[in-house]
Amino acid sequence: MEILIxxxxxxxxxxxMSLGFALVYGISRVPNFAHGALYVITAFITWSLLNTxxxxxxxxxxLSLIAIGVIGALIYQFVLIRVRGMAISEIIxxxxxxxxxxxxxxxxxxxxxxxxxPVFIEGSVNIGDVPVDYHRLLTVVVGIALVAFIWGFTHxxxxxxxxxxxxxxxxAAMMLGIDSDRMALVAMAGGAMLAGLGAILxxxxxxxxxxxxxxVLTMAIAVCIIGGLGSWMGAVLAAFIIGFAQILSVVYLGSxxxxxxxxxxxxxxxxxxxxxxxxxxxxxxxxx
Amino acid sequence: xxxxxxxxxxxxxxxxxxxMSGTNAMAxxxxxxxxxxxxxxxxxxxxxxxxKLAVDEINANGGVxxxxxxxxxxxxxxxxxxxxxxxxxxxxLLAVEKLILGKNADFIVGGPVRSEAALAAMSLLSKYxxxxxxxxxxxxxxxxxxxxxxYDKFKYCFRIxxxxxxxxxxxxxxxxxxxxxxxxxxxxxxxQDVSHARGGGEVLGKIAAKKGxxxxxxxxxxxxxxxxxMGLLKARKAKSEIINIWMDMPESSILLKQWYxxxxxxxxxxxxxxAAEQPGFWKATEGKGEYCLCxxxxxxxxxxxxxxxxxxxxxxxxxxxxxxxxxxxxxxxxMAVYVLKDAIERAGTIDSDKVVAALExxxxxxxxxxxxxxxxxxxxxxxxxxxxxxxGTILQWQDEKRVVVFPKxxxxxxxxxxxxxxx
Numbered sequence: 001m002e003i004l005i006x007x008x009x010x011x012x013x014x015x016x017m018s019l020g021f022a023l024v025y026g027i028s029r030v031p032n033f034a035h036g037a038l039y040v041i042t043a044f045i046t047w048s049l050l051n052t053x054x055x056x057x058x059x060x061x062x063l064s065l066i067a068i069g070v071i072g073a074l075i076y077q078f079v080l081i082r083v084r085g086m087a088i089s090e091i092i093x094x095x096x097x098x099x100x101x102x103x104x105x106x107x108x109x110x111x112x113x114x115x116x117x118p119v120f121i122e123g124s125v126n127i128g129d130v131p132v133d134y135h136r137l138l139t140v141v142v143g144i145a146l147v148a149f150i151w152g153f154t155h156x157x158x159x160x161x162x163x164x165x166x167x168x169x170x171x172a173a174m175m176l177g178i179d180s181d182r183m184a185l186v187a188m189a190g191g192a193m194l195a196g197l198g199a200i201l202x203x204x205x206x207x208x209x210x211x212x213x214x215x216v217l218t219m220a221i222a223v224c225i226i227g228g229l230g231s232w233m234g235a236v237l238a239a240f241i242i243g244f245a246q247i248l249s250v251v252y253l254g255s256x257x258x259x260x261x262x263x264x265x266x267x268x269x270x271x272x273x274x275x276x277x278x279x280x281x282x283x284x285x286x287x288x
Numbered sequence: 289x290x291x292x293x294x295x296x297x298x299x300x301x302x303x304x305x306x307x308m309s310g311t312n313a314m315a316x317x318x319x320x321x322x323x324x325x326x327x328x329x330x331x332x333x334x335x336x337x338x339x340k341l342a343v344d345e346i347n348a349n350g351g352v353x354x355x356x357x358x359x360x361x362x363x364x365x366x367x368x369x370x371x372x373x374x375x376x377x378x379x380x381l382l383a384v385e386k387l388i389l390g391k392n393a394d395f396i397v398g399g400p401v402r403s404e405a406a407l408a409a410m411s412l413l414s415k416y417x418x419x420x421x422x423x424x425x426x427x428x429x430x431x432x433x434x435x436x437x438x439y440d441k442f443k444y445c446f447r448i449x450x451x452x453x454x455x456x457x458x459x460x461x462x463x464x465x466x467x468x469x470x471x472x473x474x475x476x477x478x479x480q481d482v483s484h485a486r487g488g489g490e491v492l493g494k495i496a497a498k499k500g501x502x503x504x505x506x507x508x509x510x511x512x513x514x515x516x517x518m519g520l521l522k523a524r525k526a527k528s529e530i531i532n533i534w535m536d537m538p539e540s541s542i543l544l545k546q547w548y549x550x551x552x553x554x555x556x557x558x559x560x561x562x563a564a565e566q567p568g569f570w571k572a573t574e575g576k577g578e579y580c581l582c583x584x585x586x587x588x589x590x591x592x593x594x595x596x597x598x599x600x601x602x603x604x605x606x607x608x609x610x611x612x613x614x615x616x617x618x619x620x621x622x623m624a625v626y627v628l629k630d631a632i633e634r635a636g637t638i639d640s641d642k643v644v645a646a647l648e649x650x651x652x653x654x655x656x657x658x659x660x661x662x663x664x665x666x667x668x669x670x671x672x673x674x675x676x677x678x679x680g681t682i683l684q685w686q687d688e689k690r691v692v693v694f695p696k697x698x699x700x701x702x703x704x705x706x707x708x709x710x711x
Contacts, residue, residue: 006517013515020597078518111328114568124549128522131550206514206542210328211372250518256481256508 072192173202322393
């Protein structure tokens with residue numbers, strides 16, 4: 001029972017950590033290595049609004065999500081757009097931005113245990129014989145709702161369909177009047193907001209520490225490689241595979257194997273199916 | 289006109305002499321203390337604060353007397369990042385080398401903080417003949433064992449804080465109290481996947497088992513882990529009564545929050561538990577860390593009356609940094625500077641070999657008791673009584689406060705169990 005419950009919780013946490021990265025790459029083909037930094041900075045913005053300005057928690061969350069969306073859009077508009085299409089430059093530029101943000105936060109004194117966000121609901125409940133706190137349950141509900149929302153958004157709204165069009169065939173979409181750069185800008189803003197939402201849901205479980213930015217980036221890359229770069233549904237499936245594999249490894253092998261499992265899954269994927277589980281376009285390219 | 293000029297000249301000369309005589313110590317070449325510390329982490333920044341507090345106090349009192357002249361201390365800190373996950377040991381070695389060659393450090397005080405990095409730095413210190421006093425983080429017994437094994441090579445290496453074996457002894461004494469008072473007998477061990485923690489957990493497990501304790505399991509978590517639920521459930525399933533924790537990563541506060549939320553009926557007992565050492569722990573866990581025990585390695589890192597100097601240091605640290613001494617590294621780093629000052633003054637020089645000889649003869653009543661080094665391995669001599677040697681401290685969080693519960697000679701309270709554990 002505990003494997004099922006904590007497997008789902010862990011998987012949803014991985015979904016929340018990686019959806020933003022998958023979305024940005026899927027649409028703009030930009031591997032956003034600043035993803036982890038955007039995750040952490042959202043939490044710090046929320047903390048600052050909550051504690052320094054004394055705003056309401058919900059209002060602080062909304063404002064910080066808007067702020068991170070704007071930051072994501074600015075990063076694309078002023079930096080990434082200039083190197084778009086040059087894979088190595090995209091990686092270097094986005095990683096440099098991420099590094100500057102994370103190390104800047106550290107340099108600015110954001111370290112230690114002082115920075116934390118309150119959980120949304122206090123207390124815990126026993127499911128069967130397994131104790132689970134309410135906040136983790138809420139995270140699962142929000143995670144599932146988010147996946148459903150993204151599916152609905154990309155299938156039933158004009159903007160969502162345009163984003164999917166660019167993701168599927170950029171040239172054909174452009175012939176139909178869809179602006180590729182504008183869609184990439186929207187994707188970057190949306191990806192940043194998804195990273196931020198992940199932080200707001202997951203970081204109240206612990207403390208806001210700069211190091212979590214690096215961990216989140218590692219896990220997001222692992223999930224997206226296994227799921228197939230560019231496929232957000234693949235990312236969801238991969239998150240569940242890694243999430244359950246980690247929990248199983250903790251139960252049957254030992255806790256210190258949980259990171260090894262994720263990295264081993266990347267290596268196996270790259271050997272057996274380099275395009276990942278749902279990386280269909282890449283698969284076609286590989287065949288050619 | 290000439291007379292007026294002469295008077296002005298005399299006045300200026302007199303003023304210059306008065307000013308210069310007042311800052312005599314400051315005019316001498318400073319003795320540079322190179323501090324390789326992982327400054328983004330507790331064991332790094334609290335050591336830096338302890339060192340700087342001692343240096344400020346010493347300099348304000350005229351500095352260090354070296355062969356008849358007063359010289360001030362100067363501090364150079366380089367971030368080794370050795371406590372950060374994924375940062376290779378070579379980074380810390382580069383920091384130590386840069387302090388020696390680039391910053392012209394006369395002595396190394398503080399780190400490296402991670403055991404692996406400190407062990408690797410020993411050869412470097414030997415190569416440059418730089419006296420080093422470890423003051424924080426490094427708990428591995430291998431450090432002083434290496435000095436004992438190859439004294440001529442590693443004689444420049446000292447450690448002024450407690451180490452893992454001493455810690456284990458103190459923790460087991462505390463365990464015995466818990467057995468006697470509450471009938472606890474089953475221990476589950478949770479460690480971080482780093483050298484000192486793995487080693488410490490293993491040693492504690494072995495010794496505890498020999499002493500009749502039941503070890504119900506061991507979990508090793510990678511640095512940076514943010515979910516401990518499965519390990520806690522294992523502990524509960526195995527009917528554990530104490531969870532012994534060896535972790536210096538900030539994420540360990542999550543472990544305590546989960547422990548509280550899941551109401552695990554086992555007392556969390558941190559051998560190394562950086563999160564719980566800090567005064568901000570209560571707020572960081574929203575009070576969920578109550579009843580958590582942890583060792584802060586040496587007295588002075590939590591409030592007690594171990595020696596007359598303890599609270600004097602405690603208050604001075606709080607006044608200067610706006611926070612109470614925060615954990616392992618605070619009092620020992622502060623003391624290291626005073627011990628070094630004492631040794632330099634007795635040696636009358638900053639020559640490494642002579643300072644080593646003087647340090648070996650150190651006998652100083654400090655913040656956490658009588659400070660002496662074992663001349664064979666350069667480890668500070670521990671004791672349960674501050675009059676005999678360096679005393680440790682184990683505290684428990686009770687009602688928002690860090691209450692010292694061990695050793696009895698300096699204890700200010702007794703261990704309590706959480707309500708869901710009361711039989």
